[in-house]
Amino acid sequence: MTYALNEVEATAKKATRGAAYTWGLAEEAAKATRWLCAQGVDGCAVLAGLLRATDRATDMAPMSLDGDWASESGQLCALISGASLSDCAYRLPTGAIRMHNVVAPQLLLPFAAAAARHLGHPIAITWSGNTVIVSEAGLCTADIPAIDVADLVTVKTADASGQAVAQSTRAAPLATDWAYLNELAARTYAPATEESRLKGAGSGLSDND
Template sequence: MSHSLNEIEAMSKRAARGAGLAWGLAEEAAKGTRWLAGFGYPGPDLLADLLELNDRLPAIDFSPSSLNGTWRAPAGRMSPLISGAAMSDCAMRMLDGQVITIEQVSHPLLIVPFASGAALRLGVGVAVEWGGVGQSGAGQSGGGVRLTTDGKQLCVQGSRDEIMTAHAREVRCSAPAQMTSPNTPITRAHVDDTCWERLGAFAHRTYAPATEASRILGAGAGLNDND
């Protein structure tokens, strides 16, 4: 079904909150999901996959143990939301020539919207790369992926399969990066009903349980017959 980007962002935010993400990170996750959908990528599906993968597990397990050197998570797999937010916060390092390297990232495409925010603050293009021979995961190889954004547009290099990989052994973020053949966003995106229901299941956790008083108030006149 076709949804506006506003609808996608709202549902994604509720789902992220229902999955236990802090308010700030849930908002960033929702904005990132919307951003990807605007460029024709299944951001809602990726978010649903990630929320299910890490459901009810401590966020600290999927967060960088240190922001020095190569970033690694205690659980052996990194959240692209947590590491993406940290990368954006550390964006000035890239202008000093540092490549931010993140190991064992789940659904690495979800990092790219955070690069968009970093690019807007830095005023230069930011590149996010992964893949290549032996880099994307078991049995995957190829020329790798390079996604570059200036915050408003996206340049894409790499096969769709590698872009959509569920796991990257290493993600590299760098700036400044040249924008070539940029794509501009759209205003609506297709989200299949199954994905919408998966996000809805997480969003439902944010709803307050009904009380007897709320049931009466929600049923019209309830016990008050004014006729």
């Protein structure tokens, strides 16, 4: 099945919150997932992979934004690191940002695109020997290397961007990933109470109505 990007964004937000991230980061995850899907990347698979690896995990934020980025737990969350990348975009013209052991590095791409818009300059992200270029117009590299954890991610300004890929208006996630995101999203729903049941749909009706 395919889903509208609005539905993807709403589900991603609830799923990320259900995985114990703050609402602020959940909003960032939702926008990032939608951005990936619009670029023709399976953003739902990327987010599902991140949330499977980080569900209720702790200490996955960069310990320091000076020098190389690393976490106390040994793995960096791409969502948290992406938000930090947005804050540190101003540093990129003077040197690369290096991150170690990044879970779901593809999720950094939307934040790099935001940095490109802020700087007015394309950004290059390299992991596992592959370089992906993003510009303010979007993703400029068609083939995105999929990997669960990148030992080293380097983010820097790029010399040129090339043409942005064609945009998609719908997403076609795998059924397993979509089901997992909805399973996490269900954690955000308040459990039903007797009062809410009485006020719910059909309340006050009898078989004789």
